[in-house]
Amino acid sequence: MKNVPEIKLKLKPAYEEHRHELNAAIQSVLDGGQYILGEEVNAFETEFSRFIGVSQGIGVASGTDALVLSLKACGIKHGDEVITVPFTSVATAIVIQSCGAKPFFIDIDDSCTIDINKLETFLKRNISKKTKAILPVHLYGYAVDMEAITSLAKQYGLWVIEDACQAHGALFNKRRVGSWGDIAAFSFYPTKNLGAFGDAGMVVTNDAQLSEKIRALRQYGWKTKNISESMGINSRMDDIQAAVLRVKLKYLDQDNQRRIKLAEVYHQGLEDSPVIRPSIFADLRHIYHQYAIRSSDRDGLKEFLAKHGIVTQILYPLPIHLQPAYRGKFDSFGGLETSEKTAREILSLPIYPQMGKEEAQIVIETINHWFPKE
Ligand SMILES: Cc1ncc(COP(=O)(O)O)c(C=O)c1O
Numbered sequence: 001m002k003n004v005p006e007i008k009l010k011l012k013p014a015y016e017e018h019r020h021e022l023n024a025a026i027q028s029v030l031d032g033g034q035y036i037l038g039e040e041v042n043a044f045e046t047e048f049s050r051f052i053g054v055s056q057g058i059g060v061a062s063g064t065d066a067l068v069l070s071l072k073a074c075g076i077k078h079g080d081e082v083i084t085v086p087f088t089s090v091a092t093a094i095v096i097q098s099c100g101a102k103p104f105f106i107d108i109d110d111s112c113t114i115d116i117n118k119l120e121t122f123l124k125r126n127i128s129k130k131t132k133a134i135l136p137v138h139l140y141g142y143a144v145d146m147e148a149i150t151s152l153a154k155q156y157g158l159w160v161i162e163d164a165c166q167a168h169g170a171l172f173n174k175r176r177v178g179s180w181g182d183i184a185a186f187s188f189y190p191t192k193n194l195g196a197f198g199d200a201g202m203v204v205t206n207d208a209q210l211s212e213k214i215r216a217l218r219q220y221g222w223k224t225k226n227i228s229e230s231m232g233i234n235s236r237m238d239d240i241q242a243a244v245l246r247v248k249l250k251y252l253d254q255d256n257q258r259r260i261k262l263a264e265v266y267h268q269g270l271e272d273s274p275v276i277r278p279s280i281f282a283d284l285r286h287i288y289h290q291y292a293i294r295s296s297d298r299d300g301l302k303e304f305l306a307k308h309g310i311v312t313q314i315l316y317p318l319p320i321h322l323q324p325a326y327r328g329k330f331d332s333f334g335g336l337e338t339s340e341k342t343a344r345e346i347l348s349l350p351i352y353p354q355m356g357k358e359e360a361q362i363v364i365e366t367i368n369h370w371f372p373k374e
Helices: 012-017 019-032 039-052 063-073 091-097 116-126 146-156 208-217 239-249 252-269 298-307 337-345 357-368
Strands: 056-060 081-084 102-105 131-134 159-163 183-187 201-205 222-224 291-294 346-349
Touching: 012 019, 019 039, 019 239, 039 056, 039 201, 039 239, 056 063, 056 208, 063 091, 063 159, 063 183, 063 201, 063 208, 081 091, 091 102, 116 146, 131 146, 146 159, 201 208, 252 291, 252 357, 298 346, 298 357, 337 346
Parallel strands: 081 102, 081 131, 131 159, 159 183
Antiparallel strands: 056 201, 183 201, 291 346
């Protein structure tokens, strides 16, 4: 095969597409002189929470902080357990630990998200007094079955804290993720479907009391300036990020549609290829933050694509329970084989709104010229 131009996740085209609008938004913050928790942050909180379909949005410094503050506001503390999956960003487990609680792992299924059947069986047979919350992760932009999760949570008296850090705009039954649980966390890390020019995050909820707690917790526990009524942290959103995100939010649905179209191209083009395509293509629950395929010779494929200038990513090479820092530290319901197998086989192909169909065709053609090792 001939060499092809380098194809990888690119952040710059997103900037180039809206250069004038973004520059003007940033300039206006610089001119205004209000850099933290100012008018841009207020406006973005209103606009993003409206977009998700909830009444409250609280801008914070990262997705990690959005999760920590959500857990704290729900009262998760030392001795508690929070149900989640091991096949996710390590941040998902770190945040539970940083409240003094422990993650309790349930395996994933083919969708790379929590196996609802296993969750249900665990709750029926083994739930303990320590279990306080479910933290579903909408991984790769795929919406978890939130009807099932919220109904189980109601039945067993558990909080639902959605990790929507990879799923801005994804829908489950025509309702955006982030609007289903008691509370939800978003990350605006630059590579996300809605990405800032640095770190930023948001908590969204319909619960005014949780929102009030988080507004205090994100700034030293203040309700009034310099009076700490709770033990908070410093996790404030800055106005330059909010201004950038307000511009990009206007294009988010359109950008997600462009990703979905590219995923369609991949899905058709890879039909007879040697790789396994995401098994969940048919429903409308995906906004393709990642288009992740599988192969038992994943490393061979990655190397082959790299030789042809196509940069891919492995998200995630190790599930949390096998990470050196966490091995043997957390409990799970039965084995976690699907998470382990997925981590060995998964590979994210390039996908971003400004990518052309022609580029996706090059990726497809290259994969179709590859022979896996048996
Ligand atoms: C699933 C998931 N949870 C949590 C986070 C943490 O977000 P942040 O990097 O903004 O702290 C991320 C982002 O990397 C993520 O992908």
